[in-house]
Amino acid sequence: MFEALLLTKAEDGTTQAAVTSIDEAQLPGGEVLIDVAYSTVNYKDALAITGKSPVVRKFPMVPGIDLAGTVLESSDARFRPGDAVVLNGWGVGETHWGGLARKARVKADWLVPIPRGLDARQAMAIGTAGYTAMLCVMALQNHGVTAATGPVLVTGANGGVGTIAIALLAKLGFEVHASTGRPQEAAHLQRLGAKEIIDRATLSEPGKPLQKERWAAAVDSVGSHTLANVCASLKYGGTVAACGLAQGMDFPASVAPFILRGITLAGIDSVHAPQTRRLAAWQLLAMELPRDLLDANTETIGLGAVAGLAPRLLAGQVRGRVLVDLARAP
Structure with missing residues:
Protein backbone atom coordinates (compact mmCIF):
# COMPACT_ATOMS: atom_id res chain seq x y z
CA MET A 1 0.00 0.00 0.00
CA PHE A 2 1.14 3.53 -0.72
CA GLU A 3 -0.26 7.06 -0.62
CA ALA A 4 -1.80 8.79 -3.63
CA LEU A 5 -3.94 11.80 -4.38
CA LEU A 6 -7.11 10.28 -5.79
CA LEU A 7 -9.76 12.20 -7.71
CA THR A 8 -13.36 10.97 -7.69
CA LYS A 9 -16.57 12.44 -9.06
CA ALA A 10 -19.38 13.09 -6.58
CA GLU A 11 -23.07 12.54 -7.35
CA ASP A 12 -23.50 16.28 -7.98
CA GLY A 13 -20.74 16.14 -10.62
CA THR A 14 -18.07 17.93 -8.60
CA THR A 15 -14.52 16.62 -8.41
CA GLN A 16 -13.34 15.40 -5.00
CA ALA A 17 -9.64 15.14 -4.16
CA ALA A 18 -8.28 13.18 -1.19
CA VAL A 19 -5.02 11.53 -0.17
CA THR A 20 -5.79 7.81 -0.14
CA SER A 21 -3.99 4.51 0.40
CA ILE A 22 -3.67 2.60 -2.87
CA ASP A 23 -2.76 -1.03 -3.44
CA GLU A 24 -0.13 -1.66 -6.10
CA ALA A 25 -2.53 -4.08 -7.79
CA GLN A 26 -4.86 -1.14 -8.52
CA LEU A 27 -2.32 0.54 -10.77
CA PRO A 28 -3.12 0.53 -14.50
CA GLY A 29 -1.14 -1.52 -17.00
CA GLY A 30 2.33 -0.70 -18.28
CA GLU A 31 5.76 -2.24 -18.73
CA VAL A 32 7.53 -0.17 -16.06
CA LEU A 33 6.81 0.24 -12.34
CA ILE A 34 8.33 3.40 -10.88
CA ASP A 35 9.15 4.47 -7.35
CA VAL A 36 8.06 8.11 -7.70
CA ALA A 37 10.30 10.52 -5.80
CA TYR A 38 8.86 13.81 -7.04
CA SER A 39 5.97 15.19 -9.03
CA THR A 40 4.74 18.74 -9.53
CA VAL A 41 1.58 20.84 -9.70
CA ASN A 42 1.11 22.27 -13.18
CA TYR A 43 -1.71 24.44 -14.52
CA LYS A 44 -3.36 21.39 -16.09
CA ASP A 45 -3.07 19.51 -12.77
CA ALA A 46 -4.81 22.38 -10.99
CA LEU A 47 -7.63 22.28 -13.54
CA ALA A 48 -7.99 18.53 -12.99
CA ILE A 49 -7.92 18.72 -9.19
CA THR A 50 -10.46 21.54 -8.97
CA GLY A 51 -12.65 20.22 -11.77
CA LYS A 52 -12.57 23.66 -13.43
CA SER A 53 -11.99 22.01 -16.80
CA PRO A 54 -12.71 18.46 -18.04
CA VAL A 55 -9.05 17.44 -18.00
CA VAL A 56 -9.76 14.08 -16.38
CA ARG A 57 -11.39 11.71 -18.87
CA LYS A 58 -12.25 8.88 -16.45
CA PHE A 59 -12.62 8.43 -12.69
CA PRO A 60 -11.16 7.55 -10.30
CA MET A 61 -7.91 9.20 -11.37
CA VAL A 62 -4.52 9.90 -9.83
CA PRO A 63 -3.58 13.33 -11.23
CA GLY A 64 -0.09 14.54 -12.00
CA ILE A 65 1.02 15.01 -15.61
CA ASP A 66 4.66 14.42 -14.80
CA LEU A 67 6.91 12.48 -12.45
CA ALA A 68 10.52 11.60 -11.73
CA GLY A 69 11.82 8.57 -9.91
CA THR A 70 13.53 5.21 -10.07
CA VAL A 71 12.55 2.08 -11.96
CA LEU A 72 11.44 -0.74 -9.64
CA GLU A 73 10.41 -3.31 -12.25
CA SER A 74 10.55 -3.38 -16.05
CA SER A 75 9.57 -5.86 -18.73
CA ASP A 76 11.09 -3.57 -21.37
CA ALA A 77 14.79 -4.04 -22.18
CA ARG A 78 15.37 -0.28 -22.40
CA PHE A 79 14.92 0.16 -18.64
CA ARG A 80 16.32 -1.71 -15.66
CA PRO A 81 15.65 -1.49 -11.92
CA GLY A 82 17.55 1.45 -10.51
CA ASP A 83 17.35 3.60 -13.66
CA ALA A 84 16.45 7.25 -13.04
CA VAL A 85 13.60 8.36 -15.32
CA VAL A 86 11.33 11.31 -16.00
CA LEU A 87 7.88 11.37 -17.62
CA ASN A 88 5.97 14.30 -19.12
CA GLY A 89 2.54 14.16 -20.74
CA TRP A 90 1.21 11.20 -22.77
CA GLY A 91 -2.19 11.56 -21.07
CA VAL A 92 -0.80 10.69 -17.65
CA GLY A 93 -3.02 12.27 -15.00
CA GLU A 94 -5.82 12.53 -17.58
CA THR A 95 -6.56 9.05 -18.95
CA HIS A 96 -3.82 7.08 -17.13
CA TRP A 97 -3.00 7.31 -13.43
CA GLY A 98 -0.33 9.94 -12.93
CA GLY A 99 2.54 11.15 -10.82
CA LEU A 100 0.89 12.34 -7.61
CA ALA A 101 1.38 8.96 -5.96
CA ARG A 102 4.30 7.10 -4.41
CA LYS A 103 4.26 4.54 -7.26
CA ALA A 104 3.24 4.60 -10.92
CA ARG A 105 3.02 1.95 -13.62
CA VAL A 106 3.45 3.37 -17.14
CA LYS A 107 4.40 2.49 -20.69
CA ALA A 108 8.11 2.36 -21.43
CA ASP A 109 7.64 4.53 -24.52
CA TRP A 110 6.60 7.41 -22.28
CA LEU A 111 9.84 7.52 -20.29
CA VAL A 112 13.02 9.53 -20.78
CA PRO A 113 16.22 8.76 -18.86
CA ILE A 114 17.13 11.64 -16.56
CA PRO A 115 20.18 13.15 -18.27
CA ARG A 116 23.56 13.31 -16.61
CA GLY A 117 23.87 16.43 -14.50
CA LEU A 118 20.31 16.30 -13.18
CA ASP A 119 18.78 14.32 -10.32
CA ALA A 120 15.10 13.48 -9.80
CA ARG A 121 14.47 16.57 -7.70
CA GLN A 122 15.94 18.90 -10.29
CA ALA A 123 14.13 17.09 -13.11
CA MET A 124 10.81 17.80 -11.44
CA ALA A 125 11.76 21.34 -10.44
CA ILE A 126 11.97 21.71 -14.22
CA GLY A 127 8.98 19.44 -14.85
CA THR A 128 6.54 19.72 -17.72
CA ILE A 268 4.08 23.84 -29.00
CA ASP A 269 2.70 20.46 -27.91
CA SER A 270 4.48 18.92 -24.95
CA VAL A 271 2.06 16.01 -24.44
CA HIS A 272 2.75 13.96 -27.57
CA ALA A 273 6.08 15.40 -28.72
CA PRO A 274 8.21 12.68 -30.36
CA GLN A 275 10.93 10.98 -28.36
CA THR A 276 13.79 12.56 -30.32
CA ARG A 277 12.54 16.05 -29.48
CA ARG A 278 12.02 15.11 -25.82
CA LEU A 279 15.54 13.74 -25.50
CA ALA A 280 17.00 16.85 -27.14
CA ALA A 281 15.00 19.15 -24.85
CA TRP A 282 16.10 17.35 -21.70
CA GLN A 283 19.75 17.28 -22.76
CA LEU A 284 19.63 21.04 -23.38
CA LEU A 285 17.93 21.65 -20.04
CA ALA A 286 20.69 19.72 -18.28
CA MET A 287 23.31 21.85 -20.02
CA GLU A 288 21.75 25.32 -20.10
CA LEU A 289 19.47 25.88 -17.11
CA PRO A 290 21.25 27.58 -14.19
CA ARG A 291 20.80 25.45 -11.06
CA ASP A 292 20.85 28.37 -8.61
CA LEU A 293 17.99 30.07 -10.44
CA LEU A 294 16.10 26.77 -10.56
CA ASP A 295 16.33 26.39 -6.78
CA ALA A 296 15.23 29.98 -6.17
CA ASN A 297 12.25 29.46 -8.45
CA THR A 298 10.93 26.33 -6.71
CA GLU A 299 8.64 25.74 -3.73
CA THR A 300 8.43 22.24 -2.22
CA ILE A 301 5.30 20.77 -0.63
CA GLY A 302 3.97 17.37 0.45
CA LEU A 303 1.15 15.42 -1.14
CA GLY A 304 -1.35 16.62 1.45
CA ALA A 305 -0.90 20.25 0.45
CA VAL A 306 -1.59 19.75 -3.26
CA ALA A 307 -5.40 20.02 -3.27
CA GLY A 308 -5.30 23.27 -1.30
CA LEU A 309 -2.70 24.81 -3.58
CA ALA A 310 -4.55 24.09 -6.85
CA PRO A 311 -7.09 26.98 -6.59
CA ARG A 312 -4.28 29.41 -5.78
CA LEU A 313 -2.36 28.32 -8.85
CA LEU A 314 -5.38 28.90 -11.10
CA ALA A 315 -5.85 32.33 -9.53
CA GLY A 316 -2.28 33.29 -10.47
CA GLN A 317 -1.13 33.40 -6.86
CA VAL A 318 1.75 30.91 -7.20
CA ARG A 319 5.19 31.96 -8.37
CA GLY A 320 7.42 29.69 -10.42
CA ARG A 321 7.44 25.95 -9.86
CA VAL A 322 5.83 23.78 -7.17
CA LEU A 323 7.64 20.54 -6.42
CA VAL A 324 5.77 17.71 -4.68
CA ASP A 325 8.04 15.54 -2.54
CA LEU A 326 6.33 12.16 -2.33
CA ALA A 327 8.49 11.13 0.62
CA ARG A 328 7.04 13.88 2.80
CA ALA A 329 4.22 12.94 5.14
CA PRO A 330 0.88 13.52 3.37
Whole structure:
Protein backbone atom coordinates (compact mmCIF):
# COMPACT_ATOMS: atom_id res chain seq x y z
CA MET A 1 0.00 0.00 0.00
CA PHE A 2 1.14 3.53 -0.72
CA GLU A 3 -0.26 7.06 -0.62
CA ALA A 4 -1.80 8.79 -3.63
CA LEU A 5 -3.94 11.80 -4.38
CA LEU A 6 -7.11 10.28 -5.79
CA LEU A 7 -9.76 12.20 -7.71
CA THR A 8 -13.36 10.97 -7.69
CA LYS A 9 -16.57 12.44 -9.06
CA ALA A 10 -19.38 13.09 -6.58
CA GLU A 11 -23.07 12.54 -7.35
CA ASP A 12 -23.50 16.28 -7.98
CA GLY A 13 -20.74 16.14 -10.62
CA THR A 14 -18.07 17.93 -8.60
CA THR A 15 -14.52 16.62 -8.41
CA GLN A 16 -13.34 15.40 -5.00
CA ALA A 17 -9.64 15.14 -4.16
CA ALA A 18 -8.28 13.18 -1.19
CA VAL A 19 -5.02 11.53 -0.17
CA THR A 20 -5.79 7.81 -0.14
CA SER A 21 -3.99 4.51 0.40
CA ILE A 22 -3.67 2.60 -2.87
CA ASP A 23 -2.76 -1.03 -3.44
CA GLU A 24 -0.13 -1.66 -6.10
CA ALA A 25 -2.53 -4.08 -7.79
CA GLN A 26 -4.86 -1.14 -8.52
CA LEU A 27 -2.32 0.54 -10.77
CA PRO A 28 -3.12 0.53 -14.50
CA GLY A 29 -1.14 -1.52 -17.00
CA GLY A 30 2.33 -0.70 -18.28
CA GLU A 31 5.76 -2.24 -18.73
CA VAL A 32 7.53 -0.17 -16.06
CA LEU A 33 6.81 0.24 -12.34
CA ILE A 34 8.33 3.40 -10.88
CA ASP A 35 9.15 4.47 -7.35
CA VAL A 36 8.06 8.11 -7.70
CA ALA A 37 10.30 10.52 -5.80
CA TYR A 38 8.86 13.81 -7.04
CA SER A 39 5.97 15.19 -9.03
CA THR A 40 4.74 18.74 -9.53
CA VAL A 41 1.58 20.84 -9.70
CA ASN A 42 1.11 22.27 -13.18
CA TYR A 43 -1.71 24.44 -14.52
CA LYS A 44 -3.36 21.39 -16.09
CA ASP A 45 -3.07 19.51 -12.77
CA ALA A 46 -4.81 22.38 -10.99
CA LEU A 47 -7.63 22.28 -13.54
CA ALA A 48 -7.99 18.53 -12.99
CA ILE A 49 -7.92 18.72 -9.19
CA THR A 50 -10.46 21.54 -8.97
CA GLY A 51 -12.65 20.22 -11.77
CA LYS A 52 -12.57 23.66 -13.43
CA SER A 53 -11.99 22.01 -16.80
CA PRO A 54 -12.71 18.46 -18.04
CA VAL A 55 -9.05 17.44 -18.00
CA VAL A 56 -9.76 14.08 -16.38
CA ARG A 57 -11.39 11.71 -18.87
CA LYS A 58 -12.25 8.88 -16.45
CA PHE A 59 -12.62 8.43 -12.69
CA PRO A 60 -11.16 7.55 -10.30
CA MET A 61 -7.91 9.20 -11.37
CA VAL A 62 -4.52 9.90 -9.83
CA PRO A 63 -3.58 13.33 -11.23
CA GLY A 64 -0.09 14.54 -12.00
CA ILE A 65 1.02 15.01 -15.61
CA ASP A 66 4.66 14.42 -14.80
CA LEU A 67 6.91 12.48 -12.45
CA ALA A 68 10.52 11.60 -11.73
CA GLY A 69 11.82 8.57 -9.91
CA THR A 70 13.53 5.21 -10.07
CA VAL A 71 12.55 2.08 -11.96
CA LEU A 72 11.44 -0.74 -9.64
CA GLU A 73 10.41 -3.31 -12.25
CA SER A 74 10.55 -3.38 -16.05
CA SER A 75 9.57 -5.86 -18.73
CA ASP A 76 11.09 -3.57 -21.37
CA ALA A 77 14.79 -4.04 -22.18
CA ARG A 78 15.37 -0.28 -22.40
CA PHE A 79 14.92 0.16 -18.64
CA ARG A 80 16.32 -1.71 -15.66
CA PRO A 81 15.65 -1.49 -11.92
CA GLY A 82 17.55 1.45 -10.51
CA ASP A 83 17.35 3.60 -13.66
CA ALA A 84 16.45 7.25 -13.04
CA VAL A 85 13.60 8.36 -15.32
CA VAL A 86 11.33 11.31 -16.00
CA LEU A 87 7.88 11.37 -17.62
CA ASN A 88 5.97 14.30 -19.12
CA GLY A 89 2.54 14.16 -20.74
CA TRP A 90 1.21 11.20 -22.77
CA GLY A 91 -2.19 11.56 -21.07
CA VAL A 92 -0.80 10.69 -17.65
CA GLY A 93 -3.02 12.27 -15.00
CA GLU A 94 -5.82 12.53 -17.58
CA THR A 95 -6.56 9.05 -18.95
CA HIS A 96 -3.82 7.08 -17.13
CA TRP A 97 -3.00 7.31 -13.43
CA GLY A 98 -0.33 9.94 -12.93
CA GLY A 99 2.54 11.15 -10.82
CA LEU A 100 0.89 12.34 -7.61
CA ALA A 101 1.38 8.96 -5.96
CA ARG A 102 4.30 7.10 -4.41
CA LYS A 103 4.26 4.54 -7.26
CA ALA A 104 3.24 4.60 -10.92
CA ARG A 105 3.02 1.95 -13.62
CA VAL A 106 3.45 3.37 -17.14
CA LYS A 107 4.40 2.49 -20.69
CA ALA A 108 8.11 2.36 -21.43
CA ASP A 109 7.64 4.53 -24.52
CA TRP A 110 6.60 7.41 -22.28
CA LEU A 111 9.84 7.52 -20.29
CA VAL A 112 13.02 9.53 -20.78
CA PRO A 113 16.22 8.76 -18.86
CA ILE A 114 17.13 11.64 -16.56
CA PRO A 115 20.18 13.15 -18.27
CA ARG A 116 23.56 13.31 -16.61
CA GLY A 117 23.87 16.43 -14.50
CA LEU A 118 20.31 16.30 -13.18
CA ASP A 119 18.78 14.32 -10.32
CA ALA A 120 15.10 13.48 -9.80
CA ARG A 121 14.47 16.57 -7.70
CA GLN A 122 15.94 18.90 -10.29
CA ALA A 123 14.13 17.09 -13.11
CA MET A 124 10.81 17.80 -11.44
CA ALA A 125 11.76 21.34 -10.44
CA ILE A 126 11.97 21.71 -14.22
CA GLY A 127 8.98 19.44 -14.85
CA THR A 128 6.54 19.72 -17.72
CA ALA A 129 6.59 23.52 -17.46
CA GLY A 130 10.36 23.72 -17.90
CA TYR A 131 10.38 21.04 -20.58
CA THR A 132 7.68 23.00 -22.44
CA ALA A 133 9.72 26.20 -22.06
CA MET A 134 12.69 24.41 -23.65
CA LEU A 135 10.52 23.22 -26.54
CA CYS A 136 9.51 26.87 -27.06
CA VAL A 137 13.12 28.05 -27.09
CA MET A 138 14.04 25.28 -29.53
CA ALA A 139 11.18 26.32 -31.82
CA LEU A 140 12.35 29.94 -31.82
CA GLN A 141 15.89 28.89 -32.65
CA ASN A 142 14.66 26.57 -35.39
CA HIS A 143 12.93 29.59 -36.96
CA GLY A 144 16.14 31.58 -37.01
CA VAL A 145 15.71 33.66 -33.87
CA THR A 146 19.06 34.57 -32.32
CA ALA A 147 20.22 36.90 -29.56
CA ALA A 148 21.14 39.42 -32.27
CA THR A 149 17.64 39.39 -33.78
CA GLY A 150 16.11 41.50 -31.02
CA PRO A 151 14.30 41.24 -27.68
CA VAL A 152 12.11 38.25 -26.84
CA LEU A 153 8.87 38.65 -24.88
CA VAL A 154 7.72 36.07 -22.34
CA THR A 155 4.06 36.30 -21.31
CA GLY A 156 2.69 34.72 -18.14
CA ALA A 157 6.13 35.48 -16.81
CA ASN A 158 5.56 34.43 -13.19
CA GLY A 159 4.21 30.99 -14.08
CA GLY A 160 6.14 27.76 -14.44
CA VAL A 161 6.72 28.03 -18.19
CA GLY A 162 7.38 31.75 -18.03
CA THR A 163 9.97 31.75 -15.27
CA ILE A 164 12.02 28.95 -16.79
CA ALA A 165 11.72 30.43 -20.29
CA ILE A 166 13.17 33.68 -18.93
CA ALA A 167 16.08 31.87 -17.27
CA LEU A 168 16.83 29.81 -20.39
CA LEU A 169 16.65 32.71 -22.82
CA ALA A 170 18.78 34.95 -20.60
CA LYS A 171 21.40 32.20 -20.22
CA LEU A 172 21.51 31.91 -24.02
CA GLY A 173 22.19 35.62 -24.35
CA PHE A 174 18.75 36.93 -25.35
CA GLU A 175 17.36 40.23 -24.14
CA VAL A 176 14.19 39.13 -22.33
CA HIS A 177 11.09 41.22 -21.67
CA ALA A 178 8.59 39.79 -19.18
CA SER A 179 4.85 40.42 -19.13
CA THR A 180 3.20 39.94 -15.73
CA GLY A 181 0.16 40.98 -13.73
CA ARG A 182 2.19 40.89 -10.53
CA PRO A 183 4.55 43.88 -10.51
CA GLN A 184 5.56 42.99 -6.95
CA GLU A 185 7.45 40.02 -8.45
CA ALA A 186 9.58 42.22 -10.71
CA ALA A 187 12.74 41.69 -8.66
CA HIS A 188 12.40 37.91 -8.97
CA LEU A 189 11.90 38.11 -12.73
CA GLN A 190 14.94 40.35 -13.01
CA ARG A 191 17.02 37.84 -11.03
CA LEU A 192 15.95 35.21 -13.55
CA GLY A 193 17.25 37.43 -16.34
CA ALA A 194 14.40 39.73 -17.46
CA LYS A 195 15.64 43.15 -18.61
CA GLU A 196 12.24 44.83 -18.90
CA ILE A 197 8.99 44.26 -17.01
CA ILE A 198 5.70 44.89 -18.81
CA ASP A 199 2.24 45.19 -17.25
CA ARG A 200 0.12 42.42 -18.73
CA ALA A 201 -2.83 44.84 -18.92
CA THR A 202 -1.16 46.44 -21.94
CA LEU A 203 -1.56 43.14 -23.82
CA SER A 204 -4.70 41.54 -22.39
CA GLU A 205 -7.35 43.81 -23.94
CA PRO A 206 -8.48 43.92 -27.58
CA GLY A 207 -5.92 45.75 -29.70
CA LYS A 208 -5.21 46.88 -33.25
CA PRO A 209 -4.54 44.16 -35.83
CA LEU A 210 -1.12 45.66 -36.59
CA GLN A 211 0.86 47.50 -33.91
CA LYS A 212 4.31 48.98 -33.39
CA GLU A 213 7.07 46.42 -33.98
CA ARG A 214 8.53 45.65 -30.55
CA TRP A 215 9.79 42.08 -30.27
CA ALA A 216 11.72 39.70 -32.51
CA ALA A 217 10.03 36.71 -30.89
CA ALA A 218 7.88 35.63 -27.98
CA VAL A 219 7.01 32.70 -25.74
CA ASP A 220 3.29 32.82 -24.94
CA SER A 221 1.47 30.69 -22.37
CA VAL A 222 -1.59 32.96 -22.16
CA GLY A 223 -3.47 32.86 -25.47
CA SER A 224 -6.59 34.94 -26.28
CA HIS A 225 -6.14 38.72 -26.69
CA THR A 226 -2.63 38.55 -25.27
CA LEU A 227 -1.44 36.24 -28.04
CA ALA A 228 -3.24 38.35 -30.66
CA ASN A 229 -1.52 41.52 -29.43
CA VAL A 230 1.85 39.79 -29.29
CA CYS A 231 1.48 38.68 -32.92
CA ALA A 232 0.49 42.22 -33.89
CA SER A 233 3.62 43.59 -32.19
CA LEU A 234 6.26 41.25 -33.61
CA LYS A 235 9.00 42.58 -35.83
CA TYR A 236 9.12 41.57 -39.47
CA GLY A 237 9.81 37.83 -39.75
CA GLY A 238 9.29 37.28 -36.03
CA THR A 239 8.15 34.07 -34.37
CA VAL A 240 5.93 33.37 -31.35
CA ALA A 241 5.92 29.96 -29.68
CA ALA A 242 2.42 29.41 -28.28
CA CYS A 243 2.04 26.81 -25.54
CA GLY A 244 -0.79 27.81 -23.20
CA LEU A 245 -4.24 29.29 -22.67
CA ALA A 246 -4.23 30.90 -19.23
CA GLN A 247 -6.33 33.83 -20.52
CA GLY A 248 -8.38 31.71 -22.91
CA MET A 249 -8.22 29.33 -25.83
CA ASP A 250 -9.64 31.83 -28.30
CA PHE A 251 -7.40 33.71 -30.74
CA PRO A 252 -9.15 36.98 -31.73
CA ALA A 253 -6.51 38.03 -34.24
CA SER A 254 -6.06 39.26 -37.80
CA VAL A 255 -4.07 37.82 -40.69
CA ALA A 256 -2.32 41.21 -41.04
CA PRO A 257 0.88 40.33 -39.10
CA PHE A 258 1.19 37.08 -41.04
CA ILE A 259 0.81 38.49 -44.55
CA LEU A 260 2.32 41.96 -44.03
CA ARG A 261 5.19 41.11 -41.68
CA GLY A 262 5.69 37.43 -42.46
CA ILE A 263 5.51 36.33 -38.83
CA THR A 264 5.27 32.70 -37.71
CA LEU A 265 2.98 31.26 -35.05
CA ALA A 266 4.61 28.03 -33.85
CA GLY A 267 2.37 25.74 -31.82
CA ILE A 268 4.08 23.84 -29.00
CA ASP A 269 2.70 20.46 -27.91
CA SER A 270 4.48 18.92 -24.95
CA VAL A 271 2.06 16.01 -24.44
CA HIS A 272 2.75 13.96 -27.57
CA ALA A 273 6.08 15.40 -28.72
CA PRO A 274 8.21 12.68 -30.36
CA GLN A 275 10.93 10.98 -28.36
CA THR A 276 13.79 12.56 -30.32
CA ARG A 277 12.54 16.05 -29.48
CA ARG A 278 12.02 15.11 -25.82
CA LEU A 279 15.54 13.74 -25.50
CA ALA A 280 17.00 16.85 -27.14
CA ALA A 281 15.00 19.15 -24.85
CA TRP A 282 16.10 17.35 -21.70
CA GLN A 283 19.75 17.28 -22.76
CA LEU A 284 19.63 21.04 -23.38
CA LEU A 285 17.93 21.65 -20.04
CA ALA A 286 20.69 19.72 -18.28
CA MET A 287 23.31 21.85 -20.02
CA GLU A 288 21.75 25.32 -20.10
CA LEU A 289 19.47 25.88 -17.11
CA PRO A 290 21.25 27.58 -14.19
CA ARG A 291 20.80 25.45 -11.06
CA ASP A 292 20.85 28.37 -8.61
CA LEU A 293 17.99 30.07 -10.44
CA LEU A 294 16.10 26.77 -10.56
CA ASP A 295 16.33 26.39 -6.78
CA ALA A 296 15.23 29.98 -6.17
CA ASN A 297 12.25 29.46 -8.45
CA THR A 298 10.93 26.33 -6.71
CA GLU A 299 8.64 25.74 -3.73
CA THR A 300 8.43 22.24 -2.22
CA ILE A 301 5.30 20.77 -0.63
CA GLY A 302 3.97 17.37 0.45
CA LEU A 303 1.15 15.42 -1.14
CA GLY A 304 -1.35 16.62 1.45
CA ALA A 305 -0.90 20.25 0.45
CA VAL A 306 -1.59 19.75 -3.26
CA ALA A 307 -5.40 20.02 -3.27
CA GLY A 308 -5.30 23.27 -1.30
CA LEU A 309 -2.70 24.81 -3.58
CA ALA A 310 -4.55 24.09 -6.85
CA PRO A 311 -7.09 26.98 -6.59
CA ARG A 312 -4.28 29.41 -5.78
CA LEU A 313 -2.36 28.32 -8.85
CA LEU A 314 -5.38 28.90 -11.10
CA ALA A 315 -5.85 32.33 -9.53
CA GLY A 316 -2.28 33.29 -10.47
CA GLN A 317 -1.13 33.40 -6.86
CA VAL A 318 1.75 30.91 -7.20
CA ARG A 319 5.19 31.96 -8.37
CA GLY A 320 7.42 29.69 -10.42
CA ARG A 321 7.44 25.95 -9.86
CA VAL A 322 5.83 23.78 -7.17
CA LEU A 323 7.64 20.54 -6.42
CA VAL A 324 5.77 17.71 -4.68
CA ASP A 325 8.04 15.54 -2.54
CA LEU A 326 6.33 12.16 -2.33
CA ALA A 327 8.49 11.13 0.62
CA ARG A 328 7.04 13.88 2.80
CA ALA A 329 4.22 12.94 5.14
CA PRO A 330 0.88 13.52 3.37
